[in-house]
Amino acid sequence: MNIAVLGSKRVGKSSILKVVFQKMSPNETLFIESTTRVDEVKIQNNPYTRCTILDFPGTFEISQMTSLERRFLQDSAMIIYVLDAQDEPYNKSLEKLVSLMSEVYSFNPHCKIEVFCHKIDGDMFVNDDVKLGVLNEVSEIVRFDTTERKLPEPSFHLTSIYDLSIFEAMSKCIQKITPGVGHMQNLLDILMSHCRIDKVYVFDVISKLYIATDSTPVDLISYELCSDMIDVVIDVSCIYGVGEDENFNNAFDGKSTSVIRLDTGLTLYLREVEHLLALVCLVKDDNFERHHLIDYNIDRFKEGAKKILDAREKWVKEQEEVKG
Amino acid sequence: MEENDPNKKVLLMGKSGAGKTSMRSIIFANFMPKDTMRLGFTNSINQSNIRFLGTLSLALWDCGGQDHFMQHYFESQRDTLFRNVQVLIYVFDVHSEDQRDMNYYRSCVDAIQDHSPTAHIFVLIHKMDLIPVEKRDEAFNKKEREVVKNSAGLNVICFKTSIWDETLYLAWSRIVHYLIPNSDVLTQSLNRFCSACEADEVVLFEKSTFLVISNFSSKQHKDVHRFEKISNIVKQFKLSCSKAAARFKSMTVMNTNFCAFVDEFTSSTYIMLISSDSTILPALTQMNIDLAKKHFEGVVRASTAVAQ
Numbered sequence: 001m002n003i004a005v006l007g008s009k010r011v012g013k014s015s016i017l018k019v020v021f022q023k024m025s026p027n028e029t030l031f032i033e034s035t036t037r038v039d040e041v042k043i044q045n046n047p048y049t050r051c052t053i054l055d056f057p058g059t060f061e062i063s064q065m066t067s068l069e070r071r072f073l074q075d076s077a078m079i080i081y082v083l084d085a086q087d088e089p090y091n092k093s094l095e096k097l098v099s100l101m102s103e104v105y106s107f108n109p110h111c112k113i114e115v116f117c118h119k120i121d122g123d124m125f126v127n128d129d130v131k132l133g134v135l136n137e138v139s140e141i142v143r144f145d146t147t148e149r150k151l152p153e154p155s156f157h158l159t160s161i162y163d164l165s166i167f168e169a170m171s172k173c174i175q176k177i178t179p180g181v182g183h184m185q186n187l188l189d190i191l192m193s194h195c196r197i198d199k200v201y202v203f204d205v206i207s208k209l210y211i212a213t214d215s216t217p218v219d220l221i222s223y224e225l226c227s228d229m230i231d232v233v234i235d236v237s238c239i240y241g242v243g244e245d246e247n248f249n250n251a252f253d254g255k256s257t258s259v260i261r262l263d264t265g266l267t268l269y270l271r272e273v274e275h276l277l278a279l280v281c282l283v284k285d286d287n288f289e290r291h292h293l294i295d296y297n298i299d300r301f302k303e304g305a306k307k308i309l310d311a312r313e314k315w316v317k318e319q320e321e322v323k324g
Numbered sequence: 325m326e327e328n329d330p331n332k333k334v335l336l337m338g339k340s341g342a343g344k345t346s347m348r349s350i351i352f353a354n355f356m357p358k359d360t361m362r363l364g365f366t367n368s369i370n371q372s373n374i375r376f377l378g379t380l381s382l383a384l385w386d387c388g389g390q391d392h393f394m395q396h397y398f399e400s401q402r403d404t405l406f407r408n409v410q411v412l413i414y415v416f417d418v419h420s421e422d423q424r425d426m427n428y429y430r431s432c433v434d435a436i437q438d439h440s441p442t443a444h445i446f447v448l449i450h451k452m453d454l455i456p457v458e459k460r461d462e463a464f465n466k467k468e469r470e471v472v473k474n475s476a477g478l479n480v481i482c483f484k485t486s487i488w489d490e491t492l493y494l495a496w497s498r499i500v501h502y503l504i505p506n507s508d509v510l511t512q513s514l515n516r517f518c519s520a521c522e523a524d525e526v527v528l529f530e531k532s533t534f535l536v537i538s539n540f541s542s543k544q545h546k547d548v549h550r551f552e553k554i555s556n557i558v559k560q561f562k563l564s565c566s567k568a569a570a571r572f573k574s575m576t577v578m579n580t581n582f583c584a585f586v587d588e589f590t591s592s593t594y595i596m597l598i599s600s601d602s603t604i605l606p607a608l609t610q611m612n613i614d615l616a617k618k619h620f621e622g623v624v625r626a627s628t629a630v631a632q
Contacts, residue, residue, distance in 0.1 A: 027358070221567070221568045222568075224564060224567065224568070225564065225565070225568050225570075228560070228561055228564040229561075231557075231560075231561070232557055232558070232561050232575070232577065233577050235553070235557045236554065236557060236577045236584055237577060237579050237582075239547055239550045239553060239554070240545075240550075240581070240582040240584055240598055240600075241578075241579040241580075241581045241582045242581070243581065251579065252579065253579045253580050254580065255578065255579050255580045256578070256579040257576075257577075257578050257579075258575065258576060258577045258578070259574075259575065259576045260572055260574070260575040260576075261572065261573045261574045261575070262565060262568075262570040262571065262572050262573065263570060263571045263572070263573050264568075264569070264570040266570070
């Protein structure tokens with residue numbers, strides 16, 4: 001599965017990828033050199049996050065694309081178009097987006113397009129109203145152009161590398177093109193209602209993107225807490241939980257479990273689901289009393305998730321055979 | 325008399341821009357390292373009283389390091405500033421080659437010798453993060469030699485520190501250790517508690533700063549800096565909890581090899597207990613911790629009590 005990342009020069013395409021997938025700290029991204037040719041980033045953290053991300057140079061023009069670039073775009077299941085929200089006006093960049101869309105749909109009609117209104121940080125965007133204003137403005141312009149040309153409308157995300165919004169947007173994007181996520185979500189909904197869980201995520205431990213969550217809306221606060229909890233669990237396990245000749249990968253194993261109690265009456269609970277996949281949930285203290293029941297239900301969830309995964313693997317293999 | 329005074333005077337000195345206020349803010353005021361960029365320079369002396377371990381009170385004198393303040397300290401304020409000092413912390417920027425810095429240090433040592441000869445002196449070689457990893461030891465050793473040469477034969481302990489990793493906690497944990505009057509009492513009690521729980525190790529952290537107060541290990545561990553790392557990890561998590569308007573009460577982390585408990589312990593401390601024996605049920609250890617709380621409340625108080 002390929003995801004192509006496009007956008008004008010210096011809008012932060014490579015920075016996004018470095019921060020999300022290569023653990024670079026946001027401050028260091030200032031020193032990234034500009035990308036001159038299409039960079040391939042292969043992500044293979046676990047069976048649920050497996051994709052190749054194509055980082056296009058900012059100088060890329062759809063009208064002058066090479067045959068190689070055309071093939072990349074043809075194979076992409078999704079295009080992420082990054083827009084610099086601090087660089088007004090947006091018209092020129094959005095014009096580019098629309099011409100890109102009409103070109104891509106001509107040879108890859110199933111491609112999904114996501115627009116990141118990026119760099120929503122700094123003094124300009126302290127106020128939430130300003131952020132929403134940007135979102136409205138951009139989607140308005142794009143909607144006008146796309147209905148005119150009878151193109152499907154893309155989705156929009158407000159992102160910044162200085163908080164978790166970029167992780168959230170990236171999670172949503174990857175979920176959109178991963179088959180079987182809907183079934184996972186159903187399973188999580190069932191788990192949630194039976195255990196009276198407030199919110200549940202399934203995390204890729206390495207990138208801290210969530211692979212699936214229940215159907216209630218995601219709020220950044222709970223996402224951040226859960227994501228920080230994974231940091232704590234991994235860091236502590238790296239100190240005490242690995243033997244002499246083991247490395248980071250052994251820190252998170254089949255018995256990895258963690259409970260964090262907060263004074264607001266919430267408990268954070270983490271369990272391993274699969275290799276490098278963690279289920280993290282927020283439960284009210286009262287509902288956490290019957291801890292063993294939650295454990296039992298999570299075990300059943302694991303079985304279900306395994307079946308979904310097996311079915312998907314089979315499907316992927318079949319698809320490849322058809323292609324080959 | 326100075327040893328028994330419950331008000332412990334701590335002088336924090338060093339050249340302007342060395343990072344004194346930054347490190348103080350991270351340790352005692354829960355700043356995130358990146359937030360320290362916003363701090364301005366310290367005007368003259370910033371005095372703050374910090375409650376530590378319930379009964380101890382640290383009078384932290386953060387002395388602004390600009391040249392004209394420095395001259396004041398050694399001339400008109402010399403008597404008041406350097407009297408009754410328990411601990412002098414002098415911060416060097418590892419990058420700076422300025423000879424004046426060393427001269428100021430020299431003057432500090434002289435003044436301490438005159439007015440508070442029993443004071444402990446710590447030198448922090450700060451901003452180590454700006455130096456490539458492989459050259460850090462070399463740079464540190466060079467600076468340390470220089471410092472020792474200028475210390476007039478007094479006993480000086482040097483640390484390399486950086487606000488971006490656990491080295492800051494290592495240095496400050498060692499410093500506060502000198503400020504706790506009866507820390508032996510604590511270590512002995514922890515020893516007994518550790519063997520009663522058949523745990524690998526037990527560590528006591530101060531509640532608000534998460535500095536290591538005392539620890540006891542029954543097993544060797546390869547990582548000697550693990551406590552400071554834990555301080556750093558837990559403190560970061562505490563800060564992210566406060567963003568969600570919450571405070572964490574306890575946490576357990578386990579995998580096949582170990583089980584770690586971090587729990588509110590006495591009114592001024594957190595405890596961490598590590599157990600690698602999988603036959604001991606976590607619930608049992610948790611109960612042991614809960615039962616020990618009351619006893620340790622007294623032990624902590626005794627350890628900070630002033631000898632009569």
